[in-house]
Amino acid sequence: MKLNRIGYLIKSGFKGIFSHGLMSFASVTIIMACLIIMGSFSLLIVNINNIIDDLENENEVVAFVDENLSDEAAQALQADIEALQNISGVRFVSREDARTSFEEDYDKSLFSDIDSSVFRHRYVINLADISLMGDTKAALESVDGIAKVNAHLEYAKGFITVRNIVSVVSLVLIILLTAVSLLIMTNTIKLATFTRREEIAIMKMVGASNGFIRCPFVVEGLVLGLLGGGLAFLLEWGIYVLVCNKIVTGVTGTLISVVAFSTVMWPLLIAFMAAGVLVGVIGGMTAIRNYLKV
Amino acid sequence: MVQMNDVKMVYESSGMVALEDIDFEIHEGEFVFLVGPSGSGKTTIIKLLTGEVQAAEGEISVNGFDLRRLKRRKLPQLRRTLGVIFQDFRLIDKLTVYENVAFAMHVVGAPKKEIDDRVPYVLELVGLNGREKRFPQELSGGEQQRVAIARALVNNPRMIIADEPTGNLDPVRSLELMLLLEKINALGTTVLVVTHEKELVNAFSKRVVAIDCGRVISDGMDGYYSYEIE
Numbered sequence: 001m002k003l004n005r006i007g008y009l010i011k012s013g014f015k016g017i018f019s020h021g022l023m024s025f026a027s028v029t030i031i032m033a034c035l036i037i038m039g040s041f042s043l044l045i046v047n048i049n050n051i052i053d054d055l056e057n058e059n060e061v062v063a064f065v066d067e068n069l070s071d072e073a074a075q076a077l078q079a080d081i082e083a084l085q086n087i088s089g090v091r092f093v094s095r096e097d098a099r100t101s102f103e104e105d106y107d108k109s110l111f112s113d114i115d116s117s118v119f120r121h122r123y124v125i126n127l128a129d130i131s132l133m134g135d136t137k138a139a140l141e142s143v144d145g146i147a148k149v150n151a152h153l154e155y156a157k158g159f160i161t162v163r164n165i166v167s168v169v170s171l172v173l174i175i176l177l178t179a180v181s182l183l184i185m186t187n188t189i190k191l192a193t194f195t196r197r198e199e200i201a202i203m204k205m206v207g208a209s210n211g212f213i214r215c216p217f218v219v220e221g222l223v224l225g226l227l228g229g230g231l232a233f234l235l236e237w238g239i240y241v242l243v244c245n246k247i248v249t250g251v252t253g254t255l256i257s258v259v260a261f262s263t264v265m266w267p268l269l270i271a272f273m274a275a276g277v278l279v280g281v282i283g284g285m286t287a288i289r290n291y292l293k294v
Numbered sequence: 295m296v297q298m299n300d301v302k303m304v305y306e307s308s309g310m311v312a313l314e315d316i317d318f319e320i321h322e323g324e325f326v327f328l329v330g331p332s333g334s335g336k337t338t339i340i341k342l343l344t345g346e347v348q349a350a351e352g353e354i355s356v357n358g359f360d361l362r363r364l365k366r367r368k369l370p371q372l373r374r375t376l377g378v379i380f381q382d383f384r385l386i387d388k389l390t391v392y393e394n395v396a397f398a399m400h401v402v403g404a405p406k407k408e409i410d411d412r413v414p415y416v417l418e419l420v421g422l423n424g425r426e427k428r429f430p431q432e433l434s435g436g437e438q439q440r441v442a443i444a445r446a447l448v449n450n451p452r453m454i455i456a457d458e459p460t461g462n463l464d465p466v467r468s469l470e471l472m473l474l475l476e477k478i479n480a481l482g483t484t485v486l487v488v489t490h491e492k493e494l495v496n497a498f499s500k501r502v503v504a505i506d507c508g509r510v511i512s513d514g515m516d517g518y519y520s521y522e523i524e
Contacts, residue, residue, distance in 0.1 A: 005403050019388040202384050205344070206445065207374035208401040209367075 013219025030188040031228025034181035045170040065121040066147040074121040089126035095119040189283035200291040217284040225280025229272040296320035301352035330505040377446025381461035385430040392426040436467035453484040
């Protein structure tokens with residue numbers, strides 16, 4: 001294809017955006033609105049998962065060291081524990097530290113007559129995957145020098161159930177939202193191209209190939225999709241930061257932590273742009289398909 | 295140039311037989327009127343010639359293209375050898391006169407230099423010089439039809455097909471338009487005009503093919519329209 005022909009087709013695409021300004025505006029607005037709804041919901045899911053992660057991390061396993069071991073031997077167990085699978089963090093808590101912790105948590109006077117030697121050295125362990133808590137507990141119990149392991153398997157099961165429910169519900173809702181959004185967006189684009197069916201018929205009659213007719217529509221769809229995706233991203237950013245500030249500065253900020261926008265920025269931008277372009281281009285191409293059969 | 299042999303056309307959706315036993319030829323450089331009452335099958339013949347619909351039976355050849363065997367993707371090539379003019383002009387409202395005409399050249403991938411040379415020439419030929427920057431809605435019906443003729447002519451087609459080109463014009467403009475088509479024919483382009491305007495046809499001494507109920511009922515060089523339209 002000659003350069004001047006490509007230039008003409010690209011120019012026609014841009015011209016089409018402005019000459020059908022109202023329909024272009026409608027397409028961009030609908031793409032933007034749908035992406036913001038989908039994006040907001042996805043960000044909500046990301047945050048719910050983050051909260052569940054935090055709660056899971058707080059569900060620690062405590063391994064008590066055999067009281068017959070010397071202090072040095074007890075501390076040397078750290079390497080053995082770290083070598084086990086599914087361990088994400090290990091913290092040694094000495095008898096003295098355990099007593100101090102109890103004193104802080106309960107009435108100090110209760111522990112005044114109790115010697116530290118009553119307490120055992122212990123390891124506070126975080127797991128990489130909470131669903132494998134049973135296996136990890138068994139592995140910890142088999143380490144020489146570990147006398148007892150406390151693990152709340154029932155809590156772990158509870159978290160797994162909650163996560164599974166959230167995953168399934170969010171997956172279903174995201175699929176539904178995506179399907180509805182795609183339908184709305186492609187219908188808007190179809191409506192936009194419906195007003196131009198006469199134009200397409202004229203193009204066909206003067207001998208335009210289907211490729212020649214499609215090209216400006218592809219350019220238009222691409223530009224409108226990018227515009228819709230870009231604007232949706234900027235608005236989503238603003239809304240997210242605004243809502244997060246409200247949460248962080250409010251009472252809820254002490255209870256839950258929110259995912260920083262910078263963490264999700266790039267995946268969100270890529271997803272919005274890709275969705276915008278996909279809907280714009282494919283929507284535009286499928287919308288004119290029927291008018292090309294002349 | 296155009297050859298139709300035993301052509302039968304049936305609309306699949308309704309099963310209606312639109313044309314039957316259609317046999318006629320149009321030779322290079324001819325000026326032919328295709329006449330008949332509404333619903334006689336005139337427009338169906340045009341649709342067949344432009345590849346918009348396919349015949350159920352028979353052979354159709356247009357400008358060397360065998361339409362019974364022509365693949366859909368080759369249709370643009372056939373249409374580039376034709377210039378089609380419609381009753382309702384079918385101009386693109388958002389484009390100026392110049393752009394409407396140049397557009398047909400862009401479609402065939404003509405170089406810019408050629409477009410710059412050819413479009414003003416054709417606009418002058420149809421008497422529209424000075425109207426280049428106007429939009430269709432700023433022109434009279436006659437002028438809009440001239441733009442449509444310019445667009446049909448600009449790629450130097452072998453044949454012009456005009457479907458009721460004077461349907462939206464007053465008698466004076468209609469006559470002017472026919473004179474313009476005659477002039478174009480004199481320059482070597484074959485012209486097929488579909489109409490049901492008896493007086494207009496009678497004003498020219500040309501070949502007249504008359505059809506009714508989907509069949510050719512007369513084909514003569516008398517130059518007048520003998521068939522009585524209801």
